[in-house]
Amino acid sequence: MAPTPLLNRLTDSSALSLGVLGVGNIGMVHLKSAAAMPGVEVVAAADAVPENRERAERVGASRTYDDYATLLDSEDLDAAVVALPPFLHAEAVERAAEAGVDVFVEKPLARSTEEADELLETAREAEIAVGVDHTLRYQPDMAGVKAAYDEGSVGHVPYASITRLNDGPLGRPPVENAPPSWPLDSDAVGGGSLLELGVHCFDVLEWLFGELRVRDASMGRTLEIDVEDAATVLMEAPEAGTTITLHCGSYQWEQLPEVNTRLRLEGVTGTISNQEHLPQNFYAGAAKSALSNVASRLTRDEPDVFGPSFYLQAHYDALADFCEAIREGEQPPIDGADGRRTLALAERAYELAAETDEAADEIDGLETPEVTL
Template identity: 80%
Template sequence: MLSLPFSRRTDSSTLTLGVLGVGNIGMVHLKSARAMADVEVVAAADAVPDNRRRAERAGVARTYDDYATLLDAENLDAAVVALPPMLHLEAVERAAEAGVDVFVEKPLARSTEEAERLLETAANAGIAVGVDHTLRYQPDIVGVREEYEDGAVGHVPYASMTRLNDGPLGRPPVESAPASWPLDPDAAGGGSLLELGIHCFDVLRHLFGDLEVQSAAVGNTLELPVEDAATVLLRAPETETTITLHCGSYQWEELPEVNTRLRLEGVTGTISNENHLPDNFYADAAKEALTNVASRVTDDEPTVFGPTFYLQAHYRALEDFCEAIRDGERPPVDGEAGKRTLELAEDAYELAAETDDELEKLEVTR
């Protein structure tokens, strides 16, 4: 059990929370937290004025243009770090100085080296670190895990996973320029392998235990400075399962279609996440999408948090973290889990680079 410094709290049951970064995902966390009975969102920070105004319209009393100022000014139990990856380490360092536990957006950091520094800082300050690996909370993924653990298909020699979306560019017609940092390898740490693949690594580790990367390839279907496609071959030694993973940010999303596919090929049958979609998934998701479109037309704030398929996963991930902090326990998806997904991504990048080097040598010798 992790011992946490709860003496700073003003109330024994209500968690005071700040949200650092209230762009798209930050607003999801903000509205999720505001829907929780024992959590009070007291402040939010963002450098973009429109984002701060959105947070204020969502019911946040105080907003700041700088997260460091928020951490200095507010008495918090915990903070959501929903900033670009290049700011995660610095934000956690500032939170550690304030004695504030942190729930960090994935990836935890841009590299394992940076993650180790982050976790060392947190450990020295006695603060807890949770990581937003939301995919394991998605209802269909939960269904796959429950069926697998029940032994429904026996031993699983082979599994496959695919995760695709339209990435930072968005689906045309694009109304505004995309954020610059997701297309900057120095700011983001990588492309689709780090943005999408790292979620998949977490799910696969959650299912099969430790993983080994055996080979990998990354590439571009579009002319971008980061990869928008990656394929990785993995092995799970504990269960003797071979796994293929493909992720990419080159396919336009057609909501409410599910953009994740997970199949477990067992000796007595197949488990698929498609078999664990709620009966009313498409109707509910379509209704929510139409509501949000109508809200934009009427200048109302779209409903970011709701009991919909995708958003309930974000809610449950943050809820689990808050409950652990309240109980003085280690978060269920902690910083070490976040670091291990980064290690797998780095192994994949290294093997992909080695493969590229070997191919170049073959071309030269021909």
């Protein structure tokens, strides 16, 4: 039987039934966000880890499964959040397409543009919508930068820079538990910091400046791991006439509530910085929320999904926009095409970095001619 067309799948009076596939760290954020949304019912959650399923039940999932495919086969859903490791995204979207279920996919959308193309073709054939969780543009500081830039407050912007750093999958020492293996497996994730953090930056930069072109790139490893934990990319935005540098890395110990993203636009009449557009009393509010979450963990209560609210509220807003688009039969505001573009930019950066490394190896391999006098 063909899937029900998107426009006819919901009625105005019905709640949107949602499943969450994967309820680890970010999946739990999505589950808590959905549970707090009007007009959304969290029907079920799936995770292979028993402790994650128990947490999901405590915070609002009506039923839990140890396998996402079983959930999709067993439940009548309107939409599903795909918060699984990247190597499972394409397969999960395929299973959702078979069930006629729209999907909100964690970034990166896939491990490569080739995999993304197959995923999106599957979705098109099944007439399901694909949204992608690129949340950086939902943060108020980024929205403030865009508003100031769009109104021309600093005139033409010849140069811009963005930096995004965190402590990555290894975490801040002392580490109590071993990290999962898949974030450090290039086959499982497709790449390192550039796919984990850089795709967010690519998305917000295209949101600001339009189409980007990658001109040069370099990758680095501060640790002996299988994926890069640092990446620097040089780009241009032809429509805006702006040169941009991007640096991202998973080598820096995070200091919450410190903001881990820096965006600066150097205009001809001044500078726009995201630091200037943080919410009023941000640091005091986020610190209070972080302390509350620590206390919640000590008493075995569930931490506040919105604390520190600056970051997690952005995830709530992104998912809420997706759910509203599905309810109204509209295209998600950040869709599969957006997710694919960030992958294409990352792939080009990887290609250029590899070419630079090969050229450097050739130079190193040349024999220095002997000079005699």
